[in-house]
């Protein structure tokens with residue numbers, strides 16, 4: 101399998117190069133030259149398979165030639181020692197809980213795979229890789245934990261000061277060792293812009309081998325297709341549904357892009373609902389084909405506060421730049437903060453189930469789609485974070501104490517270590533040069 105850039109003006113590369121580079125030299129995002137397809141016979145063989153069996157079957161098609169298969173299999177076992185539960189709210193509505201990893205958010209799926217793959221390729225090349233990552237909260241913690249202690253790698257993460265929850269900040273700033281945290285006095289788009297600038301800074305790139313762990317890295321996206329495949333097969337086996345909807349709480353649209361890849365691989369998936377908050381540039385594009393990114397707005401579902409989503413380039417590419425064709429697979433819906441809070445309350449009253457605000461956005465979007473389309477198709481809501489990660493919001497929505505898992509409580513006791521910088525590229529450059 102080879103990988104080429106969405107901007108089409110750099111040469112195609114192997115998965116090793118795409119992983120270690122992150123962003124293509126022409127500024128585009130790497131995509132596989134073709135999406136591998138699972139035949140009906142292959143899908144039949146995956147019936148009853150475990151999550152890791154399915155993950156291995158997919159990874160083999162994308163990475164196979166570049167890594168011995170027994171190592172790839174061990175790597176996957178090491179990535180996902182935790183469960184991926186699918187909870188039934190009612191006979192049509194399911195929640196796929198993607199928060200059972202160490203940082204209690206779905207980004208563990210992508211980050212743990214990326215970290216191990218990067219470590220493997222870096223060792224092969226005898227290089228020290230510096231992973232640079234902009235985070236609105238969950239990415240940074242997943243990357244910090246994913247790469248912590250992985251030989252041949254170190255991590256520098258940039259997060260917007262005051263715009264992540266206290267628990268998230270503790271996760272970002274306490275990993276230590278090969279992980280460094282930068283607290284940027286700006287917003288997430290500032291962090292993302294500075295990271296992009298570092299990648300095109302020739303002097304810096306002569307000194308360091310930089311790579312990205314944002315969802316612009318294709319090796320973070322590939323593993324995110326695993327849980328779509330898993331849920332679609334589980335729902336088919338247990339309930340006989342062939343084309344469930346997936347409602348996806350979206351920020352940078354990496355998660356949704358991975359879903360589109362899983363559908364194209366041939367897994368039994370119907371439509372997608374792109375659920376956004378007030379940062380709705382993609383949902384507006386799906387309405388009229390005009391893409392007009394706006395500055396980021398702060399909401400109660402902070403991990404989705406992205407004004408100009410990076411994976412939109414991949415989505416557009418997959419649909420030949422045609423919004424009507426994209427609209428055949430994806431419905432966009434924006435959900436307000438007020439609706440998010442009411443939804444958390446309603447879902448708790450109706451099912452006794454506690455959702456985090458991002459999951460609530462996706463749940464509300466699914467309900468709205470059902471009303472608008474007068475249908476009641478099976479729907480899977482992707483639950484991207486454990487509610488305890490967003491206690492401030494949960495306290496406003498519910499009059500109830502939330503139980504905090506012990507692995508979160510432990511992190512609260514640790515000492516925060518971060519370097520504060522202005523949203524100014526030269527400050528990032530001098531930090532990196534001084535490493």
Ligand SMILES: *Cc1c(COP(=O)(O)O)cnc(C)c1O
Nearest residue numbers: 238350351352353354355403484
């Ligand atoms: C990152 C994140 C999202 C958005 O995912 P994208 O892949 O960026 O669209 C949604 N919910 C939570 C909890 C997140 O951490």
